[in-house]
Amino acid sequence: DQQVKQNSPSLSVQEGRISILNCDYTNSMFDYFLWYKKYPAEGPTFLISISSIKDKNEDGRFTVFLNKSAKHLSLHIVPSQPGDSAVYFCAASLDGGTSYGKLTFGQGTILTVHP
Amino acid sequence: DAGVTQSPTHLIKTRGQQVTLRCSPKSGHDTVSWYQQALGQGPQFIFQYYEEEERQRGNFPDRFSGHQFPNYSSELNVNALLLGDSALYLCASSLTGTSGRSGEQYFGPGTRLTVT
Numbered sequence: 139d140q141q142v143k144q145n146s147p148s149l150s151v152q153e154g155r156i157s158i159l160n161c162d163y164t165n166s167m168f169d170y171f172l173w174y175k176k177y178p179a180e181g182p183t184f185l186i187s188i189s190s191i192k193d194k195n196e197d198g199r200f201t202v203f204l205n206k207s208a209k210h211l212s213l214h215i216v217p218s219q220p221g222d223s224a225v226y227f228c229a230a231s232l233d234g235g236t237s238y239g240k241l242t243f244g245q246g247t248i249l250t251v252h253p
Numbered sequence: 254d255a256g257v258t259q260s261p262t263h264l265i266k267t268r269g270q271q272v273t274l275r276c277s278p279k280s281g282h283d284t285v286s287w288y289q290q291a292l293g294q295g296p297q298f299i300f301q302y303y304e305e306e307e308r309q310r311g312n313f314p315d316r317f318s319g320h321q322f323p324n325y326s327s328e329l330n331v332n333a334l335l336l337g338d339s340a341l342y343l344c345a346s347s348l349t350g351t352s353g354r355s356g357e358q359y360f361g362p363g364t365r366l367t368v369t
Contacts, residue, residue: 142295174360181257181343181360182296227295239347239355240286240309243295 141165142230144244151251157215159247161228164209168230172241173202173213176225186213218251255280257346257361265367266334274329274364278346284355285327287319290341290363302327303349339368
C-alpha cells in the first residue's frame with residue numbers, strides 16, 4: 139500500500155523556467171510533509187517542509203503548496219537551474235504521537251534542467 | 254563538523270549469508286533511523302533507535318535487526334540474505350528533544366548491498 143505517491147517518474151525543464159513536482163498521499167493522519175533532493179552517490183538532503191496547518195511555505199526559489207482536501211502537495215522551483223537536476227522525494231510523517239519522525243517516502247521524480 | 258557516515262560503501266554477499274552495516278550519526282544527534290531504498294523506489298523505513306533501544310519498526314521481517322551503542326552509533330544486521338535484500342541502505346540521524354519527538358533527519362550516503 140503506497141501511502142505517498144509521485145506519479146511522474148521524470149520531469150524535463152528548460153533553465154530559467156518553473157519546475158513543478160507533484161505528490162499525492164492517502165493517509166489523512168499525515169500532518170507534516172517534506173521534500174528531499176538526492177544526487178547520485180549521496181544521501182537525501184532536506185529541502186523544504188510544510189505543516190498541515192499551512193497551505194504554503196517558501197524558501198528562496200523553492201515553494202511547497204499543500205492542498206489537504208485533495209491530499210496533494212507540490213514543489214515549485216523558480217527559476218530552475220541546471221544544478222537542480224536530481225531525484226526529488228516527497229515524504230510525509232506524523233508530527234505527534236508515537237511517530238517519532240518516521241518518514242514515508244514517495245517513489246521519487248527525476249528532474250532534469252537543461253541549459 | 255562531520256555529517257552522518259556509513260560503512261562500508263559497497264558490499265557484495267551471497268544468499269543465506271549475514272551482513273552488518275554501520276552508521277555514525279551527525280555530531281550532537283542521539284537518534285538513528287534506518288531505511289532501505291530498492292532500485293527505482295523511495296526509501297522505506299526499517300526501524301529507529303533511541304537510548305539504545307528500538308522504539309519504532311517498519312514492515313520488515315525479524316531477519317532485520319539492529320543495535321545502538323552508548324556513543325549513539327548504530328548497526329543494522331540482516332540474516333539469511335535474500336536476493337530481494339539487494340538495495341541501498343540509508344542511515345539517518347536526528348535529535349530527539351525533551352518532547353520525545355525526533356527532529357529533522359540527516360541522511361548518510363548509504364551502503365550499497367548486492368546479494369548474489
